[in-house]
Amino acid sequence: MAESIPVAPSPARAHDHEHPAEPGFIRKYLLSTDHKVIGLQYMFTGMAMALLGGFLAYVFRMQLAFPGIDVPLFGVVSPNEYNSLITNHGAIMIFWVAMPVLIAAFGNYLIPLMIGADDMAFPRLNRLSYQLFLVSALVLLASFFVEGGAFGGAWTMYPPLSASSEFNQTPLGTTLFICAVALEFVAFLMGGINFVTTTMNSRAPGMRMYDIPMVVWMIVLASILFMASVGPLVAGAVMLLFDHTLGTAFFDPQRGGDPILWQHLFWFFGHPEVYVVLLPAVGIVAEIITVFARKKLFAYKTVLYTAFGTGVLSFTVWAHHQFIAGIDPRMANVFTITTLLISVPIAEMMFVYIATLYGGSIQLATPMLWALAFIAEFLIGGVTGIFLGASGSDIYLHDTYFVLAHFHYTFFPIAIIGSFAAISYWYPKMFGRMLNETLGKIHFWGTVIPFNTIFIPLFVLGAAGEHRRIWDFAQFPELASEPLRNLDKVATVSLVIMLAFQAVFLFNFFWSLRRGQKAGKNPWHANTLEWTTESPPPHGNWKQMPTVYRGPYEYSVPGRDADFWPQNEPA
C-alpha cells in the first residue's frame, strides 16, 4: 500500500456553506446535508425497523410455540401470513436494519469525524441516498396493506414462486417487495461511493493509510464488496420484476428460462453481503476493545489483510447455498473447499482480537461488554458454519433450523450486539451525554442471555430434522413429539423476555438525552479524532481542522504519563 499518498485538499472542505444562519427544522433535520444528521436519520430509521422486525419474529415464534393461538397484538396467524412474516422479518433485518445501522448510520456519522474531514465528499448525494432509502422502507411497508398481502416467498425470492402471481398469490405484494429491495440497493450504491471517496480524498493532513482507524477501513471495504457484488443482482431483480409483471420468461423453465440462474445471481451477492455487514461490526469491536483494554490493536496490518482476504474469498463461495439445488454435483466440491478456506482469515481475525486482550487493563464498561459478547458469540456462529460448508453434512442440514440457528449466531452478534456496542460507545459523542451504566448492564444481560436460550434450542431442533419456513409442525409425526415442541416453547419464551428488555434500552436512550451525565469531549480517553471535538460536534466538525501525527491505537505507550495518545497531539 502506498503510504505516501499525498493527501489532497478535501473537496468536502469546499462544500456549500451557504446555509442561512438559523436553519428551520425542516432544513436542519429533513433536508440537511450534514453527515451527522444523515447518520442519525439512518440510525433512527434502522432502530424503528428493528422494532418492527423483532415484532414480526415475536408473532411467528408465538405461532410456532403455540400453534393456532390468537397472538396478542396480532391475531391468529394463517399459513400465508406466516410466510409473509418470516419473509419480511428476514428482509427487514438484513436490508433495513443491519445495513442502514452498521454501514450507513455509523459510516456517515463516523467516517468524516474519524478521518478529520468536515463532511462527506458528496453531501447532496448523501442526502439523496437517505431519502431513497426512506422511500424503499415505505414501499416495503406499503406491501403489507395491498390486496393479497405482503410477499411470502422468503427473502431469497426464488423463482418460479416469486416470478408469477399464479404461484405466489400476492400480485402486488411481490412487485412492491422486489421494488423495495432494488431501491434499497440503489440507495446503498450512492452511500458506498461516498464512503470510499471521502476516505480516500478527505483525510486530515498526516493521516496515512495505516493511520486510518479500523472501523473506517472496514466500512470502506464493506462498501467496495457491496458495490462489486450487487450489480448482477440489480440486473436479476429487474428481470424478476419483468417476469412477474410483464410475463417475460428469464427464470421460467417452461419457456426456456432457468430458475437456478436467479440463485447464482442472488448468492453471488448474498454471500459477500454477509461480509458487508460483518466487517463494520468487527471494525466497531476493534475500536472498543483497544480503548477498554488500554491496548494497541494486535497486528493492525494483519487485521487489515485478513479483511482483504476475506473480501476476495467471499466472492468464491456463493454456491454453498446451492449444494442440493440441482447444480452439477461436482461443483459442490470446489465450493466446499473455498468455503472451508474462508474460515482461515475469519478465525485469524478473531485470534487477533483475543490476542489484543493479552496484557491489557480491561474495564468492563457497557460498550466493552457488548464488544466482548460479539467475539464470544460470533465464534459459535463461525464454527457452526463449518457443518454447512462441508457438502457431506449440508445434504442433511440444509434448510433446517440448524442453518437458521447458525446464521442467527452470526447476524445477531453483527447486527444487534454490534449496533448496541457502537451506540453505547459513541452515544456520548452523538448526544453529549453519557448513558446510564446500570441500565446499560441490565439491558446487556437481558439481551445476551435470552439470545442464547432462543437459538441453542433451535440448533437441536434443526439437528433433529425440523425444517425451516413451516407454519405448524403438527403435520409431521416425528417433529410433533413432546420434547421437540417444548424446545420451540423455550425459544419463544426467551424471545418475549429479550424483547421486553429492549424497553430498558429505549428508556435509557431517551432518558439520558436530557438527564445523562455531561460527557465532555473525550469521556473514554480514546485516541481517535472524533474525540478531539465537542460532543456533539458542531456543523463542520472542528473549529480548527486537526492534523494527524500517529496511528489510532497508541495506548499505554511506555514512558508517557497518560495511557493514551490522541492522534492529533504533536509529539
Next chain:
Amino acid sequence: MLERLLPVASTSAGDIDFVFSLIFWLVGFWLLVAELVFFWLIVRYRRRDGQRAQYITGELKSEKRWITIPHLLVLACDVFIIFFAVRVWYDVKQALPTAPEQQTVRIVAQQWAWTFFHPGPDGQLDTPDDIVKVNELHVEVDKLYHFQLTAKDVLHSFSVPVFRLKQDAIPGRVIVGWFEPTKTGEFDIQCTEICGIGHGLMPARIHIETPEQHASWMAEHGEISVAAVTGR
C-alpha cells in the same frame, strides 16, 4: 450423535452422521479452547489500580506466532474435514450405483402435494399397472432405489430426514438420485424449499417394508390398477 435424535434408516445416513460427529468434536474442541482462553484473558487482565497495560504491537515474529500457529491448525482441520465431507458427498450425490428398473420410483412435487409413481407388478414405469400414490411412498428394505425427481410448478425439495437425504425438485428437469433403506417402518417426508402458501402443509410418509409386506402391498394395488385400466 444424530442417531440420538432420529433413526438411521439408509446406507448413507450413517456416513453423513459421521461427518457431522467428526466436525462436532473437532471444531467443538477448538471452540472450547478459544472461549476458555478468551474468558481467562478477561479475568486475568481485569483492571487493577496502579497497573498499566503492556505495549505490544503484534508486529514482531515472536508475537505473531500466537496467531499464526492457531491459524495453521485451523487450516489443517479444514483439510481434514474437506476430505471426509467430499468423500461422503461423492457417494451420495455424485456416484450413481446401478439399480434394476423395478427399483425406480418417480417423484413429482406440486403445490401442495407429492405424487409417487411406483412400477407395478411388471417392474416398469410408464405402463398401465404403475401404482400412483399421493403423499405415500412405498419401498422395500435393503434394496437400492433410484428416484426420478421433478416438479410441476415451482421449486420444492424432497427430504427424508431418516435417510439424511435432500434434493431440490425443479420444474422442467428430472433429477436422478438414489437411496437404500435399511430399516423398516414409516417415516416423514418433508418439502424443504418454500413453495407458496401450503409449503408447511405438504407432509408425506415413506413406508419401508419387508419383502413380504411389499409384495402384498404390490399385489393388492397392482390388482386395482390393472383392473382400472383393463376394466376387468
